[in-house]
Amino acid sequence: MAIFSKPNVPQFSVDVYQNEYLPEGGSEVNAIVTVTATGGGTIGSALTAPHVYSPGEGPSAAVVLMVDCSGSMDYPPTKMRNARDATAAAIDALRDGVHFAVVGGTHVAKEVYPGAGELAVADAATRDQAKEALRKLSAGGGTAIGTWLRLADRLLASADVAIRHGILLTDGRNEHESPEDLKVALDSCAGRFTCDARGVGTDWEVKEVTGIASALLGTADIVADPSGLAADFTQMMETAMGKEVADVSLRLWTPVGTAVKFVKQVAPTVEELTGRRTETGPRAGDYPLGSWGDESRDYHVCVEVPPAGIGREMLAARLSLVIAQPDGSVQNLGAQGLVRAVWTDDMAASTAIHPQVAHYTGQAELAHAIQEGLDLRKAGDIDGATAKLGRAVQLASASGNADTAKLLAKVVDVVDAATGTVRLKAKVEEADEMTLETRSTKTVRVKK
Amino acid sequence: MAAEPVGQHSAGDAAAVCVACRAGRVDDDGYCENCGHAQPRERDHMEQECGPLAAVSDRGLRHHRNEDAFGVGTTALPDGSPASVAIVCDGVSSATRPDEASAAASRAASESLLAALPRGTHPQQAMHDAIIAASDAVNALADAPDPAAREQDPHQNAPACTIVGAVVTQGLLVVGWVGDSRAYWVPVDRSAPAARLTEDDSWAAQMVAAGLMGEAEAYADHRAHAITGWLGADAYELEPHTASFKPDRPGVVVVCTDGLWNYAESADDMAEVVPADAAVRPLHGARVLVGHALDGGGHDNVTVALVPFPAVPQGAGSA
Numbered sequence: 001m002a003i004f005s006k007p008n009v010p011q012f013s014v015d016v017y018q019n020e021y022l023p024e025g026g027s028e029v030n031a032i033v034t035v036t037a038t039g040g041g042t043i044g045s046a047l048t049a050p051h052v053y054s055p056g057e058g059p060s061a062a063v064v065l066m067v068d069c070s071g072s073m074d075y076p077p078t079k080m081r082n083a084r085d086a087t088a089a090a091i092d093a094l095r096d097g098v099h100f101a102v103v104g105g106t107h108v109a110k111e112v113y114p115g116a117g118e119l120a121v122a123d124a125a126t127r128d129q130a131k132e133a134l135r136k137l138s139a140g141g142g143t144a145i146g147t148w149l150r151l152a153d154r155l156l157a158s159a160d161v162a163i164r165h166g167i168l169l170t171d172g173r174n175e176h177e178s179p180e181d182l183k184v185a186l187d188s189c190a191g192r193f194t195c196d197a198r199g200v201g202t203d204w205e206v207k208e209v210t211g212i213a214s215a216l217l218g219t220a221d222i223v224a225d226p227s228g229l230a231a232d233f234t235q236m237m238e239t240a241m242g243k244e245v246a247d248v249s250l251r252l253w254t255p256v257g258t259a260v261k262f263v264k265q266v267a268p269t270v271e272e273l274t275g276r277r278t279e280t281g282p283r284a285g286d287y288p289l290g291s292w293g294d295e296s297r298d299y300h301v302c303v304e305v306p307p308a309g310i311g312r313e314m315l316a317a318r319l320s321l322v323i324a325q326p327d328g329s330v331q332n333l334g335a336q337g338l339v340r341a342v343w344t345d346d347m348a349a350s351t352a353i354h355p356q357v358a359h360y361t362g363q364a365e366l367a368h369a370i371q372e373g374l375d376l377r378k379a380g381d382i383d384g385a386t387a388k389l390g391r392a393v394q395l396a397s398a399s400g401n402a403d404t405a406k407l408l409a410k411v412v413d414v415v416d417a418a419t420g421t422v423r424l425k426a427k428v429e430e431a432d433e434m435t436l437e438t439r440s441t442k443t444v445r446v447k448k
Numbered sequence: 449m450a451a452e453p454v455g456q457h458s459a460g461d462a463a464a465v466c467v468a469c470r471a472g473r474v475d476d477d478g479y480c481e482n483c484g485h486a487q488p489r490e491r492d493h494m495e496q497e498c499g500p501l502a503a504v505s506d507r508g509l510r511h512h513r514n515e516d517a518f519g520v521g522t523t524a525l526p527d528g529s530p531a532s533v534a535i536v537c538d539g540v541s542s543a544t545r546p547d548e549a550s551a552a553a554s555r556a557a558s559e560s561l562l563a564a565l566p567r568g569t570h571p572q573q574a575m576h577d578a579i580i581a582a583s584d585a586v587n588a589l590a591d592a593p594d595p596a597a598r599e600q601d602p603h604q605n606a607p608a609c610t611i612v613g614a615v616v617t618q619g620l621l622v623v624g625w626v627g628d629s630r631a632y633w634v635p636v637d638r639s640a641p642a643a644r645l646t647e648d649d650s651w652a653a654q655m656v657a658a659g660l661m662g663e664a665e666a667y668a669d670h671r672a673h674a675i676t677g678w679l680g681a682d683a684y685e686l687e688p689h690t691a692s693f694k695p696d697r698p699g700v701v702v703v704c705t706d707g708l709w710n711y712a713e714s715a716d717d718m719a720e721v722v723p724a725d726a727a728v729r730p731l732h733g734a735r736v737l738v739g740h741a742l743d744g745g746g747h748d749n750v751t752v753a754l755v756p757f758p759a760v761p762q763g764a765g766s767a
Binding site: 257313314316345 | 477479485508510512747
C-alpha cells in the first residue's frame with residue numbers, strides 16, 4: 001500500500017469559455033470558467049492523475065453532526081425518531097479513521113458524543129457507542145443555531161486534519177438568538193469548516209438554512225418528509241467522505257484600470273462570490289471555493305476593462321487556483337485560465353454571446369425570478385408574483401431545467417411555458433413552496 | 449530583442465517593458481503584467497529587402513493580427529541571368545488558422561520557384577508548379593489539425609488563403625494567382641499606361657466577366673469581395689491562373705493583397721500612389737504604399753511587394 005508522507009491533491013484543470021470579441025468602445029468581458037478536479041478514483045479521465053488515495057483510504061477528515069433537539073422536534077414524535085435514525089445512518093457512512101462528534105442543538109449546544117470537548121475516531125466500536133448515545137437525544141428547548149456552529153468549530157479545530165465538515169439539521173426558526181448573532185457566528189466559522197444544512201418539515205426559515213450553507217460553502221435542501229432523512233444523511237456523508245482537498249480558492253488577477261463586476265458560481269448552483277473576495281496582492285484577489293472531491297463546477301466572471309482601439313488585444317483576467325497554507329503562503333495548483341478582450345469592427349463576431357455565458361446568465365436570472373416571485377407572492381402582490389414566476393417558467397423551459405420546471409408547476413398553473421404565461425395556484429402546499437425556494441439556485445449545464 | 453527591464457525588477461529574466469503602458473513587464477503569455485495589453489507580435493509588421501526587390505506587411509488598424517504573409521527572393525537562371533521572385537498571400541479570415549495558411553503558402557511557393565528557376569523550368573510553368581506546391585502546403589495544415597481547435601469546433605473549416613506571385617527576369621514578367629490578391633504593372637515612365645495583371649477570383653469579377661453587372665455596380669455589392677477561388681482543403685478544384693508578359697520598358701510590379709488595392713483599385717490609382725523612384729528604392733516604395741492604406745483607414749492587413757523590371761544582375765543572388 002502506498003503511503004504518502006504528504007497528502008497529494010487531485011489534479012485541477014481550468015477551462016475558459018468566452019467570446020473575446022468586443023465592439024468599438026466595448027468594455028464588458030464575460031467568461032464562464034469550468035474548474036474540474038480529478039484524480040481521486042475517477043476512471044477514464046484524460047488526465048494522467050495518479051489515484052491519490054487507495055480504496056477505503058482517504059484524507060484525514062473530521063465531521064460534526066449537529067442535530068436539532070428543540071421542543072418542536074417532538075411534533076410529530078416521528079421527527080425526532082427520524083432525526084436519530086438519520087444521524088445513525090450518517091455515522092454508519094463514516095470512513096474508519098475519520099474524527100467525528102455529535103452535537104445536540106437547542107438554545108444551547110450540547111455534546112452528545114463523545115463529549116469532553118473531544119472528537120472520536122471512527123471504528124466499529126465508536127460507531128456503536130455514538131449510535132447508543134443517540135438514544136439519549138430528547139426534544140426540549142429552543143433554537144440558537146449560532147451556538148451549535150461555534151461548538152462544532154471548537155470541536156473540529158481540535159483535530160489536525162485536512163477536511164473539516166459539518167452537517168446541520170434543523171426543524172425550526174432560529175428564534176433564541178438574533179439574526180446578528182447567527183451572522184457573527186457564521187462569519188467566525190467561514191473558511192474554518194464547510195457545512196451542509198437541512199431543514200426538516202416546513203416550520204423552518206428557508207433563508208436561514210440556505211444562508212448557513214452559503215456562508216459555509218455547503219449545500220442546502222429541504223427534507224419535507226422526515227422519513228427521507230436517513231437516505232439524505234447517508235448521501236451527504238458520502239459526499240463529505242469524497243472530499244480530498246479543502247480551502248481551494250479561485251485567484252483572479254486583473255490588469256490596472258479594470259474592475260471586477262462579479263464572480264459567481266453558476267453550476268451546480270448559483271452562489272454569489274463577488275463580496276467574498278480577499279485581496280492577495282496588486283490587482284489580485286481570492287474567492288473561496290471550499291473543499292473538492294472529484295467534481296466540476298462552473299463560474300461566471302464579469303470584468304470591466306478600459307476600451308481600447310479596434311484591433312487591440314488585452315488580457316482581461318488571469319485565473320488560477322490556490323490553497324492557503326497554515327503558514328500564510330499559498331500552494332498554486334498549476335492550472336490557469338486566461339480571459340481575453342479583442343476589439344474588432346466585425347459586428348458578427350462582437351455581437352455574438354457565447355452560448356455558455358448566455359445559458360448561465362439565464363440560469364442566474366431564473367434563480368432570481370423564483371426568489372423575487374415567491375417574495376412578492378408572500379407580500380400579496382399577485383400581479384408581480386405572476387410576472388416573475390411566469391418568467392421563471394419560461395427560462396426553466398427554454399434552458400431544459402426540468403427539475404426546476406417541475407417544482408414551479410406545483411406553485412403555478414402553466415398556461416404556455418414558451419411565453420411564460422402562468423396563473424398562480426390558489427392553494428399551494430407549504431412544502432412545495434419551500435422546496436422551490438430552497439432549490440431555486442440549482443442549475444443545469446448547457447444542453448448538448 | 450528583449451529590452452533591458454527597468455526599475456527594481458529582479459534581473460535574470462530579461463522581460464520586455466510593455467509598449468502600451470511602458471510600466472509593466474511582459475509575462476510568459478505575451479501580456480503586460482500591469483495593463484494586460486497584448487504585445488506586438490513579430491508578424492504585426494514585417495519588412496524585407498532582398499537585392500533589387502522588397503516587401504512590407506502590416507497588421508493594419510482594424511484587425512487584431514496579421515494574416516497576410518509574403519516571400520521574396522532572387523536567383524539566377526541556367527544562363528546566369530538574374531530572376532526576382534515575390535509571393536504574397538492573404539489568409540481567409542472566415543476559415544481557421546488563416547495566418548498559418550498564408551505563411552505556409554508563401555514559403556512553399558517561393559521555395560518552389562527559387563528551386564525550379566535555376567533548373568531551367570520555364571518561369572510560367574514554375575509559377576504554376578509553385579501555386580500547386582503552396583496549395584499542398586495549406587492542405588497539409590488541415591491534415592495536421594490543432595487538436596484544441598478541433599475539439600472546440602470539429603466542424604470548423606480547414607485553413608485557406610489567397611496567393612499572388614511574380615517572377616521577373618531580364619525580358620519576361622510572369623504572374624500567377626488564386627483569389628483576389630493582385631499584381632499591377634506601373635512603368636517608370638508614367639506617361640505610359642499602368643495595368644492590372646490579374647483577374648480576381650471574386651464574386652464581383654465573375655459578375656462583370658459574365659456581363660451580368662457593370663463594374664461599379666458589382667463592386668458596390670456587399671458580396672463583391674466574396675472570393676470564388678483560394679488555396680486550402682475546402683477548395684474542391686484548384687485552378688492556378690498564370691500570365692506571361694514581355695514589357696517593352698522598365699517598370700515595377702506591385703504584388704499586393706486587397707488591404708492595399710482597396711485604397712487604389714484601378715491601375716491608374718495604383719500608379720498614382722507608387723513613388724516615382726519605386727524601382728530603385730523598393731523598400732521605401734513598399735512602405736509608402738502600406739502608409740497609403742493605413743492613411744485610408746487600414747481596415748485590413750496590408751501587404752505589398754515591389755519587383756523592378758527588368759531584373760538586373762546583382763553582386764550576389766540568394767539561391
